[in-house]
Amino acid sequence: MTDFDIRTLRDDEHRAADDLFRETLHAAPNTDTEWERTARAYQPGGSIGAFDPAFIGTARSFDAELTVPGGARLPQAGVTGVGVRADRTRRGVLRAMMTAQLEDFAARGLVFATLGASEAGIYGRFGYGLATRCRTYSIDRHRARLRPDLPFAGEIELMGLDDAVAALPGVYERLEHRPGMMTRPEVLWRLYEGHARRATEVVKSVVHHGPDGPDGFASYSVGGLHEHPWTKKLDVFDMFAGTPAAFAGLWRFLLGIDLVDKIVAPGRPLDEPVELILADHRRGNVDRVGDEHWLRLVDVPKALAARGYGHAAPVVIEVADPLLPANTGTYRITPDGAGRTDEPAALALDVTTLGMLYLGTWRASALATAGRIEVRDPAAPEAADVLFGTRVQSWCGTFF
């Protein structure tokens, strides 16, 4: 028996939900002006609350599409705004909200749920596996030079926030998606806009125009380093380059901005070759490699059937999903597709581990070494490495 109820929030309860979430992150409640903007980042009907009868917990989601290996885009929920009042934690409120959300996602035919986790220990128990990773890259601008032979083609257009709000969704829309990327619905852009307008530093954006139109953009702000306010640091917090020319052009622009000492770009793909466009690759530093998104396969049969696979011998996997038991079963993975089977399994794993494997970030053999996959046929991990491998590193690049 629970001593709280979970229900979908009415739109007029979203502000209280946002303030509750902010309180769990130790942030101040919204001012009226902030709320006016933040309200537009809430998908109607997309938030739930826990009441005892006080408002004690909340979680929200928005609908988007996830690109899977092979290029298909499938419906996903982006989960965010999760928090439980500090005096009501560790009594099952999050578990109840996560369960309600997943049942709703499954009933609505969503194939995936993704989130960024505040702490690594929270979401695995609900079937979310760490599915994409990223690195924070920093460059000492005074010492870094671009390779002189780097080809450039295209123009950079600098814009303030109002113009960026109008232009960037269209540019993003045009970009080719790597696996792990998601469509950005209106509520997501409004969330970004809200963050940008709330930021203490001025947010600027640049669009790269190639021969076929806009093919990349970057948003950034410049501020004083905390310890040395006279030293300026440029933070790149949203950046996509759809072509090599856009990649080179955007970095050339960023490296050329006056009165900047250090450039920091967090959340970049692991395989983005920033160091290779520098004349001396040691002028760039990887400060950190960390988590990006956690992936929950809500509909395992659809998810497995939708992605492309590498060329290797077929492998049968047994998947366990206690929270959404319809997913539990045995699946045959082949270069031509995947589906349920009655054949004996060569590998056994839970749905959380499948979330780690699905986008190819972690190799099956590494997951087996880490004890996350039970190996029943010693030849299977190597074949699964190839089947689940991806041509480029999966990466989302959208923070929420």
Ligand SMILES: CC(C)(COP(=O)(O)OP(=O)(O)OC[C@H]1O[C@@H](n2cnc3c(N)ncnc32)[C@H](O)[C@@H]1OP(=O)(O)O)[C@@H](O)C(=O)NCCC(=O)NCCS
């Ligand atoms: C994280 C948070 C939502 C958890 O809520 P909660 O109601 O205490 O969680 P529950 O009581 O439902 O716990 C469910 C399980 O998760 C575990 N858990 C909860 N918070 C955890 C944490 N921070 N780290 C590790 N495990 C955690 C519980 O121990 C419990 O484990 P069990 O199923 O093995 O018994 C809450 O502590 C919170 O609001 N934290 C601050 C804001 C935050 O970090 N939000 C998440 C943003 S991504």
